[in-house]
Amino acid sequence: MSDPQVVTHHDGSLVRRLVRSAVMWVLPILALTAVALTWFYRSSTYRIFDEPLESAITSLIATSQASPDDKGNWAVDLSSEPIDPRYQRALSGRYWLIGNLDETGEIKVLQASRSMAGETLTLPVTDAATILKSPGDELRSVANGPDRDSNEQLRVIARSVILPGMENTPVVMIAAADVSAANQAIKRFAALASLLLLFLSGGLIFGVLSQVRLGLKPLFDLTNEVANVRQGRSERVDGQYPSEIAPLADELNTLIGHNSDVVERARTHVANLAHALKTPIAVLLNEAETSKSQLSDVVTRQSEEMRRQVDHHLRRARAAARGQVIGVSTPVDEVVMSLVRTLERIYRNKDIDFDVDILDGLRFRGEKRDLEEMIGNLLDNACKWTKSEVSIGTHISTSDDSDFVIFVADNGPGVDPSNYEEALKRGARLDEATPGTGFGLAIVDDLAKAYKGALQLSRAKTGGLKVTLELPRTVND
């Protein structure tokens, strides 16, 4: 048997939901952090990098003098060169330059450090335009080094300056240095920061996951408890729960209690109705029996009809209340033993041999009185028809581990297999099943169906009827 009332609509997992939302804010924030850190590192690296270049330009401005030569061309002389010895060594990676800039970024050299080795620099066109447009401003740009083969990357600080006497043609003063070491440091920093932050985000997500698992554990416990109640392993939701879900557990217990109250009340009403109506009917029937007249005939007929109606509706009402209580289980051996004890007294004149073989600890997942009704009717039926012996036994269902099979067999005349269907069909039409007639199997069949069980008839080895009933059991794990 499968569980029919399982909610199949899943709206994702709560754990996945919480972890996903954590990832959704952890990853962008950490990525942003990586970008910001790298940016700060980069700007401070460049600031330190730029400082000697700026002081070189300041020194160039302070020490340069312009003078025309004999052909009217201007020349620039320096009273003293910037002092860094690297300016003196050819292609050392540190350069200064004074010259005329044109729109293409080409610089016509007027004066340069020895490290330039007679070469010139070319600035990007857009930077050249900016420099020409705004004399006096410092601009940071890039350029290739004077050594064409080495592919040297330079960071350049350029400033357009008007030297005294050269008012019409501003000169551009440039200090540059090989930037590749700084760039590499920045790249290394960015990679390291990203790696560390990646580790950090992994750790955070793992933390969130275990936090969610731990935080939701009471919820998983509650789920298990509710399953236990439904499987009949416990009667109520037990355990200590945090204040957020403790009310839910309490509500569930109230609901379980309410459920059994409602079923119990329905049953009590039914039983009261039975008692209230059956006695008057008995009185009417008995009274009518004592005289023979038209009145007594009518009373007898109508009372019989009332009795039939009462039986019919009682059975319906009882059936409606059946199989609805959750969280109950019944020891099978106790029920069978008390029924056998009772039937031994009812049929004491027949001297019936009872062969009882019930699995130890077997529990029916349902109400005691329903099991009593089923087994009671089967045993009563067997006792009624048997010659001398009635056997009752159980085993776990081979097709479904959560079911058990109970059988009752007698050595009476048995039922012809062609009549099996007829014997059970009465269950489908309740109004035909009158008490005291037939095999009483209709009631058992109704009850078994209420528990999603099954009833089967077959021929016993001893020749009589064997009734097999499959019912849900409480599985203790």
Next chain:
Amino acid sequence: MRVLIVEDDPDLSRQLGEVLKDMGYAVDVANDGEEGHFLGDTEPYDAVVLDLGLPVIDGVSVLQKWRADGKTFPVLILTARDQWSEKVAGFDAGADDYLTKPFHTEELLARLRALLRRAAGHTTDTIEVGGLMVDNRAARAFVDGMPIKLTSHEFRLLSYLAMHRGRVISRTELVEHIYDQDFDRDSNTIEVFVGRLRRKIGTDRIETVRGLGYRLLDPAAENNKK
């Protein structure tokens, strides 16, 4: 045979009383559990018909109290409650039989007879003592096949003697088992009934054991002994 009916429905208890009296039983009726328990506790009934849903004390409790006090009379539970759980509870409390309402009077009588029979150790409803036959099913008696006319008290007396034939039964025991509680119990009336009974079935069939009581005999067998 004296029977107690514990039933709270006045019509049903009246009907049962009438039917049982017709069948030659002395009948007392209690209308609630308390009265029923008291009567069963103090009077020596031969059988009890007990309803379960009773006012004051319920039937199962009444039965449990009787059994706890060592009362062994057979009890037939007559109830509207037809669930096996209730049957089991009834039998476990000490019931001897269980009949559900509505019921046929014949069925009730047959089961009651079976209980009385079993209690006295007989297997049939008719008891024969040397040509005298007492038919408890029909509440009639025959001598050598000829029916004899008996009043209900006379039949009760005869039936009780027949159930316990061969045993000396005291006058007090007879009074307790053939009269219901409302009857004026002057033990001399027993002698009157015994006298009338002797006239109808033959003097030598009932022996007077001086100081002890009466005994039902097979006169032919007694003569052979002598």
